[in-house]
Amino acid sequence: LNAAPARPPRSRIRFLPAESAGPPELVAVRVPVLAEHRLVRGPRFTQLKIGAGHRLDVKASGVFVLGVGHGNKLLTHLYNCHLTKVYTVSGEFGKATEDFSDTGKLIEKTTFDHISREKLERILAVIQGTNHKALLMYVHSNIDMKTQEAYELAVKGLIRPMGKSPPIITAIRCLQFALPQFQLEIHCLHETQQYLRKVVHEIGLELKSSAVCTQVRRTRDGVFTLEDALLRTQWNLQSVQKAILDCQLKVKNELEKTLG
Amino acid sequence: KMAAAAWRALRAARPVAVPQRGLADPAGPPSARRLREVDEAAPVFQYVGKAAKRKDRVFVWGFCYSGALGVPSFVRPDAGWKKPRRIQATPYRLETDGKITSAACGYGFTLLSSDTTDITKVWGMGLNKDSQLGFQRSIRDRTKGYEYVLEPSPIPLPLEKPQKTRVLQVSCGRAHSLILTDSEGVFTMGNNSYGQCGRKVVEDEVYSESHLIHQLNDFDSRVVQVVCGQDHSLFRTKKGAVFACGWGADGQTGLGHYNITSVPTKLGGDIAGVNIIQVSSYGDCCLAVSDEGDLFGWGNSEYLQLASVTETTQVNVPRHLPFKIGKIKEAACGGTGNIVLTEEGSVFVWGYGILGKGPILTETAVPEMIPQSLFGWSDFSPDVRVTRVRCGLSHFAALTNRGELFVWGKNLRGCLGIGRMEDQYFPWRVTIPGEVVDVACGVDHMVSMVKSFI
Numbered sequence: 001l002n003a004a005p006a007r008p009p010r011s012r013i014r015f016l017p018a019e020s021a022g023p024p025e026l027v028a029v030r031v032p033v034l035a036e037h038r039l040v041r042g043p044r045f046t047q048l049k050i051g052a053g054h055r056l057d058v059k060a061s062g063v064f065v066l067g068v069g070h071g072n073k074l075l076t077h078l079y080n081c082h083l084t085k086v087y088t089v090s091g092e093f094g095k096a097t098e099d100f101s102d103t104g105k106l107i108e109k110t111t112f113d114h115i116s117r118e119k120l121e122r123i124l125a126v127i128q129g130t131n132h133k134a135l136l137m138y139v140h141s142n143i144d145m146k147t148q149e150a151y152e153l154a155v156k157g158l159i160r161p162m163g164k165s166p167p168i169i170t171a172i173r174c175l176q177f178a179l180p181q182f183q184l185e186i187h188c189l190h191e192t193q194q195y196l197r198k199v200v201h202e203i204g205l206e207l208k209s210s211a212v213c214t215q216v217r218r219t220r221d222g223v224f225t226l227e228d229a230l231l232r233t234q235w236n237l238q239s240v241q242k243a244i245l246d247c248q249l250k251v252k253n254e255l256e257k258t259l260g
Numbered sequence: 261k262m263a264a265a266a267w268r269a270l271r272a273a274r275p276v277a278v279p280q281r282g283l284a285d286p287a288g289p290p291s292a293r294r295l296r297e298v299d300e301a302a303p304v305f306q307y308v309g310k311a312a313k314r315k316d317r318v319f320v321w322g323f324c325y326s327g328a329l330g331v332p333s334f335v336r337p338d339a340g341w342k343k344p345r346r347i348q349a350t351p352y353r354l355e356t357d358g359k360i361t362s363a364a365c366g367y368g369f370t371l372l373s374s375d376t377t378d379i380t381k382v383w384g385m386g387l388n389k390d391s392q393l394g395f396q397r398s399i400r401d402r403t404k405g406y407e408y409v410l411e412p413s414p415i416p417l418p419l420e421k422p423q424k425t426r427v428l429q430v431s432c433g434r435a436h437s438l439i440l441t442d443s444e445g446v447f448t449m450g451n452n453s454y455g456q457c458g459r460k461v462v463e464d465e466v467y468s469e470s471h472l473i474h475q476l477n478d479f480d481s482r483v484v485q486v487v488c489g490q491d492h493s494l495f496r497t498k499k500g501a502v503f504a505c506g507w508g509a510d511g512q513t514g515l516g517h518y519n520i521t522s523v524p525t526k527l528g529g530d531i532a533g534v535n536i537i538q539v540s541s542y543g544d545c546c547l548a549v550s551d552e553g554d555l556f557g558w559g560n561s562e563y564l565q566l567a568s569v570t571e572t573t574q575v576n577v578p579r580h581l582p583f584k585i586g587k588i589k590e591a592a593c594g595g596t597g598n599i600v601l602t603e604e605g606s607v608f609v610w611g612y613g614i615l616g617k618g619p620i621l622t623e624t625a626v627p628e629m630i631p632q633s634l635f636g637w638s639d640f641s642p643d644v645r646v647t648r649v650r651c652g653l654s655h656f657a658a659l660t661n662r663g664e665l666f667v668w669g670k671n672l673r674g675c676l677g678i679g680r681m682e683d684q685y686f687p688w689r690v691t692i693p694g695e696v697v698d699v700a701c702g703v704d705h706m707v708s709m710v711k712s713f714i
Contacts, residue, residue: 095299103289106298111306114714122695122713125662129636133689151618151686157633171640187640208308208714 001237002043009036051075054085054221057193059101062087062218063229068244074251081258082160083222084170084187089213091200093180096210100197104212112209117177123206124172124184127199131169138165160189167191169199181214223250308714315712316359318372319351319692321677322705326368328386329705330354332410347674349681351692351708356383356412360709365652365702366432366488369393372412372707373427373439381427382439383412390435390467392450405469415439417447418473432702433488435467440486445477446495454491455522456506476524479503489541489559495524500535502527502548502578510544511576512559518576529577531556542651542701543595548578553587555600556580563596563612567625583608583627594651597669600627601658605645607635613654616668619685634687635660652701658687663695665708673704 010033018027034040051072053065067075093112097104139159143150153159161168171187186196197213204211219226228247230239290298324334324345331354334345358374369386371393384393389407394415396406417439419425429440436450436457448457449472455461459474476483476495485496492506492513503524504513511518514527531548534556538549544560557566558578569579586602597611608627609615615622616630635658637644648659655669655676666687667676674681677690694710 094304103295105290106295106302109299109302109304111304111308114308114310114312119714122663125664126713128641129662129664129689130691132636133691146619146682146685148618148620154686155631155633157638171638173640206713 001045001048004237006038006044009033053078055192056218057216059103060193060216060218062216063221063224063226064218065221065224068240071244074255077255077259078222078251080162081222081254082162082189083254083258084160084189085191085218085222086220087186087188087193087196088175088183088215088217088219089186089196089200090181090183090215091203091211091213093182093204093207093209093211095212096201096204097212100194100201100213102212102214108210110209112180112207115179115207115209117174119207120174120177120182120203123203124174126206127169127203128172131172134166135159135161135168135170138168165190167195185219223247223254312714314714317694317710317712318354318356318360318363319694319708319710320354320370320705321348321351322675322702323673324348326386326705327408327410328365328368328370328702330370330372330385330410330412335408335410347681349674349677350679351677351690354412354707362427362429363698363700363707363709364430364432364437364488365700365705365707366392366437367434367490367703369409369432369437370700370702370705370707371415371430371432371437371439373430375426375428377423377426379422380414382415382417382430384415384437385409385412388468390451391470391472392432392435392437394449394473395469395471407468415449417441418475419444428484429486431486431488431493433493434490436488436491436493438486438488438493440483442482445475445479446483446486447473447475448493449473451491452522454507454520456488456491456493458493458505458522458524460522461520479524480526485539487539487541487546489546490543492541493524494539494541494546496536496539496548500537500551502531502536502539508576509574510560511574512541512544512546514546514558514576514578516577518574527558527578529556529558530580531578538590540591540593540651542593542653545593545598547591547593547598547600549588549591549600553589553603554580555583555588555591557598564623564625565593565596565598565611585627585629590649592649592651592656594656594669595653597651597654597656599649599651599656599658601646601649605647606632607646607649607658609656614669614683614685616656616686630687635666636662636664636689648698650699650701652706653703655684655701657699657701657706659696659699663697663711665690665692665696665699667706675702675704675706677706 011030013028014031015026016029018025049069051067053075056064096108138161140150167190169188173185175185176183193216200211200213320329360372361375362373364371371384373382388409396409396413398404398406425441425444427441431438439447451467457474458476479497481498483495484498487494489512495503503526505521505524507520509518513521515525535551536548537551540547545565546559548556556578558575561575562573566575585608588600589603590601592599596613599609607630610624610627612623635646645661646658647661650657658666668684668687671683678688694712697709697711699708
């Protein structure tokens, strides 16, 4: 950053006495402002303020939003938008562990040959239904259910809790199913990755077997998708600058739409 | 000096105990090899076999004091310090002997039936003051019968071939009930003051503790559906004809007069010659659906149920209701409101009361559609459809293809089962641990037949 070409140095007009034989004359001379010179001030960037967006576990992977400098303020605004995040969660039937992931201490092993994709989808439909009901109950907690306003909100279906709330899953579906592994796509709000691992564990319990979570991968965080995310090999200045420029418009539109 | 040398020799001879670290394992995350070893050594538990069948369950909720829920501990608690439960606000599992295929809720009583070939096919619980549950012999006094039946008790039917006949469907009205069998016609019991049981009205007949169960077999073809209104009965036969008997002061018998009928008589009017595939009634209004998706109605129209075709408030001849809402698949009638389900899966309501479109819409003569998003439809799950609609006296129920149950309407004594006592102005999910297959709505209680998930 410091090696990048800096702003052209400012200059100012000074009236300096000129060398002349007779009475001293003042000549307007353009001189550079030395106070802004790199050798006087030092390098322009000594530290950068980088803030992190929604948390990502050590064992999880995926899109992780960071804000640089002014972007930290945008991060706060994005947090207040309460946008949904999309995860790809992979699980494996047959084991139950203490911390719901496959590296934890084994608690129990069960059979899973009775599980079929149809049964899994039934359980997912129930999870989606109860979470939808929880979403409606939460959003209507400060509105009287008996008003027309509550009815209009429920019909729209696009309501989101605009404040703190327990984790809510807005949509869940099965992407792949090959016993014993399965993969789910989960759209959620206010969640933690450990909560998603717990959901996988509970799905295993509902199916009268057990399941552990093998992979949690965030594929979308609000407006940022996998396409916008930088790979480990792209963690250099040019890619970061390009990414910031590309996302600026998207973020501005989303903030305007939600927060007005 | 010699002593020091001796001490040194002794110290050298004695083995010095060096602290070992052999007993405890070193701390830290277990290595992959250790994990694999533990994994292989663990026993595998089997909770459910590969060919396990899904279990059939019955859930009940609503007003308990009449005994209609079939759980005796709600009315007579088993421990002295417990208080009787007046309302069961959330679904409660009812243990049944066999698989229940048909259930019906009347006004304070319930009938459950199973299509088995065993001797016991029908169970009843709740109010029995008019012998709507048959004669339930009291244990304490063998000559008397119970007025309230607190748990599902078998109803003895006078069948000719009890081990061959199957009970297909049951239906309950205000104080009478109908049981449909596959080969022996319809059995009726209960109050007959208006001829709703299909037999001649006997003056000053005492209906409580009566052993009389009447059998009706004289129809133009086999009866395939029986429906009880408040004080009248409707029978639909295989040929598509509808027969009615009972009270007719609101025209609910549809026979062209306002008198009572004590013998099932065929209906005419706009349904003459039409193949009717479904009939519905619960209060004093009746609806019928033909195989071509047309809707016919007759009976009470004080609440604008039939106001789209006529101004009269009592319609005693079936009239075609020309609604332009699509082909109709199923209709259900309540006390003051009606609901239909079309072939595309849309739900329409009309009538009076809490119709399900918010607190503002209280009456309409023309059907209004309830938005699909209220039943769980969204861009993410666009294949959610309503598959069944049912009506109680002042509330509605809808089942979706995902196995979810939505209820709305007046929450009379907790009959909605949503855990709250307030009325519900738009469809709300009922949380039931299973996939709901069918539901029966009564005045102040509901019964649902549920399949377990696995």
